[in-house]
Amino acid sequence: MRKFSAKYAGTIGIALSLLGTTAISSRAAEVKNATVAFLMPDQASTRYEQHDYPGFVAEMKKLCDSCKVIYQNASADAARQQQQFNSVISQGAKVIVLDPVDSTAAASLVKMAQSQGIKVIAYDRPVPDAKVDFYVSFDNQAIGKAISESLVKHLKAANATAKEGEGVLEINGSPTDAAAGLIKKGIHEGLDKSGYPILAEYDTPDWAPPKAQQWASGQITRFGKKILGVVAANDGTGGGAIAAFKAAGIEPVPPVTGNDATIAALQLVIAGDQYNTISKPSEIVAAAAAQAAVKFLSGEMPKAEATLFNAPSKLFVPAVVTQENLKAEIIDKKIQTADQLCTGRYAAGCKKLGITQ
Numbered sequence: 001m002r003k004f005s006a007k008y009a010g011t012i013g014i015a016l017s018l019l020g021t022t023a024i025s026s027r028a029a030e031v032k033n034a035t036v037a038f039l040m041p042d043q044a045s046t047r048y049e050q051h052d053y054p055g056f057v058a059e060m061k062k063l064c065d066s067c068k069v070i071y072q073n074a075s076a077d078a079a080r081q082q083q084q085f086n087s088v089i090s091q092g093a094k095v096i097v098l099d100p101v102d103s104t105a106a107a108s109l110v111k112m113a114q115s116q117g118i119k120v121i122a123y124d125r126p127v128p129d130a131k132v133d134f135y136v137s138f139d140n141q142a143i144g145k146a147i148s149e150s151l152v153k154h155l156k157a158a159n160a161t162a163k164e165g166e167g168v169l170e171i172n173g174s175p176t177d178a179a180a181g182l183i184k185k186g187i188h189e190g191l192d193k194s195g196y197p198i199l200a201e202y203d204t205p206d207w208a209p210p211k212a213q214q215w216a217s218g219q220i221t222r223f224g225k226k227i228l229g230v231v232a233a234n235d236g237t238g239g240g241a242i243a244a245f246k247a248a249g250i251e252p253v254p255p256v257t258g259n260d261a262t263i264a265a266l267q268l269v270i271a272g273d274q275y276n277t278i279s280k281p282s283e284i285v286a287a288a289a290a291q292a293a294v295k296f297l298s299g300e301m302p303k304a305e306a307t308l309f310n311a312p313s314k315l316f317v318p319a320v321v322t323q324e325n326l327k328a329e330i331i332d333k334k335i336q337t338a339d340q341l342c343t344g345r346y347a348a349g350c351k352k353l354g355i356t357q
Contacts, residue, residue, distance in 0.1 A: 031297040034095075035068045036060065037088035038289075041101045041125070041177075042076040044207050044236055047260055047282050048099075049073075052123075055283030056097070059290035064297070076206040078102040078176070085109045089118065095293040098132075099123040103178035106130070119296040123289050125179040128309045134302050135313040136289045138280045140179045143318055144186025147257040148231045150276050150320045152194040154255055160228050162196050169219055170201035171212050171232040171241060178309075180207070183233045183259070191231065199223050204237050212240030220248045230256040235265035235277055242273050261321055261330065266341055269326060270349040279329050280318035288314055327355050 038056050040048040057069050070088050074081035078101040088096060089112075096113055098120055100106035107129035110120045114133070122132040151168070170187060173180025180203070191198060200222075202215045212232070220227065232238030238258035245253040255275035258265045268274035292302035292314070304312030321329045330336050342350035350356045 031064050031294060032066045033068070034064065034297045035070060035088075035092045036290075036293050036297075037070045037072070037085075037091075037093040037096045039081060039084055039088070039096060039098050040071075040073045040123075041081065041099045042206065043073055044076065044209065045234070045260060046262060051282035052099075052286045055286030056290050058283075059287040060293070063290060063294045067294075067297075074101050076101055076208075078105050081106075082109060085113070089113060089116065093118065095119045095121065095296050097121045097123050097289050097293060098127070100125050100127060100177075102176040103127055104129060104176065119293075121289055121292050121296075122311065124285065125177050126182075126309050126311070128178050131309075132311045133296065134292045134304070135308055135311040136285055136292060137179065137313070137315055138278075138285060138318050139315040140182035141186040141189075143259055143278050143280075144183035144188075144233065145190040146186070146318070146320050147233075147259060147276060147278060148187045148190025148194075150322070151229050151231055151255055151257050152190065152196060154275060154322075155196060155229055162228060166226045166228055167197035167199040168228055169216065169223075169230045169241070170198050171216065171230060171237045172201060172203045173233040173237070174205060174207050175203040177207070180233060187231050187233070196228060199227065204233075207234060207236055209236040209240040209243075212237035213244045214240075216241040216244035217247065220244055220250065225250075227254055229254045229275070232257050232259075234259040235262045235274075236260075238274055238277075239264060239268065242268060246273075261335065263336060263340055266321070266326065266330060266336060267343075267346045269321065269323060270341060270346050270353060270355070272323070272349070276320055276322045278318045279321045279335060280316070281335055284316055288316075323353055327353060331355055 053071050060069050072084040081101045106127045110130035113120050119133040122135040124137045172184045204212045230241045235258035238256045241256050253273050258277035261277045261279040265277045295302040306313045306315050319329050338356050342356050
């Protein structure tokens with residue numbers, strides 16, 4: 001278990017103001033010394049270490065200071081996640097917050113825990129083949145639709161009409177991740193009838209940026225200047241595509257989408273190498289998961305606003321970020337600071353966008 005760091009208090013304050021947090025009932029105050037597990041899927045994205053886990057611990061500390069949080073990251077290994085799942089059960093976890101490596105394989109874990117009276121909250125990625133006790137996430141299908149529609153709008157504004165043989169590439173997330181499937185569905189909704197055919201698409205194993213880069217390199221060789229843009233499901237795969245274009249000597253890079261608003265991706269947006277990303281402060285979802293966990297520990301049912309895969313769910317709507325609104329969405333909302341983003345070669349771009357003077 002890792003210790004809570006007070007430096008995240010300000011970030012969580014922002015998250016809670018966005019959440020419109022409802023008060024935890026008086027019964028929650030009776031919860032003491034309970035164990036909750038927070039099991040994350042991989043380290044390919046920096047968000048879990050930098051945002052999700054700190055956000056979850058911060059909210060748990062506020063709601064149940066004596067509760068113990070066990071944190072584990074499976075490093076994209078489904079077998080390791082199963083071992084971690086079994087381990088936290090043996091350590092007495094009463095609620096398990098699970099972001100599955102493999103959404104299908106996770107169904108048996110959910111059912112096993114529930115048979116022992118343990119509540120399971122699916123986090124970010126759903127578990128379609130098992131009815132989890134609660135699901136908390138940003139709306140992944142809406143994310144896919146938003147990034148693709150944003151790209152389409154940008155291409156049309158630039159008068160980039162798709163001539164014969166021209167179109168866009170689609171780089172999806174992991175084929176074992178049900179959330180990636182939702183993003184993929186949303187991307188197709190955004191591209192359908194857009195006038196920009198999908199030249200080729202790829203499901204990226206483990207969301208690994210090097211694999212996305214390798215695939216994109218092959219498509220650049222295959223299609224060359226017929227590629228008008230790339231709809232990538234997250235910042236890591238988008239960054240892989242950008243690296244492939246740069247390695248091929250293509251400048252400027254065709255517009256590439258992303259998702260997660262990582263520091264690296266925001267800097268690429270500032271530099272003009274990446275067209276968009278999605279701002280979804282993970283602390284918001286993490287805080288909601290902690291609130292749901294404490295509700296379950298109190299013997300109550302968290303309030304659901306939707307149903308997804310037969311599970312009561314709470315889904316948050318994210319914001320698309322481009323150069324036009326990066327300052328308003330990221331800097332002004334204190335998600336990242338100018339000092340974090342405007343370093344080195346990105347300083348000039350920050351001045352151009354009015355982020356710095």
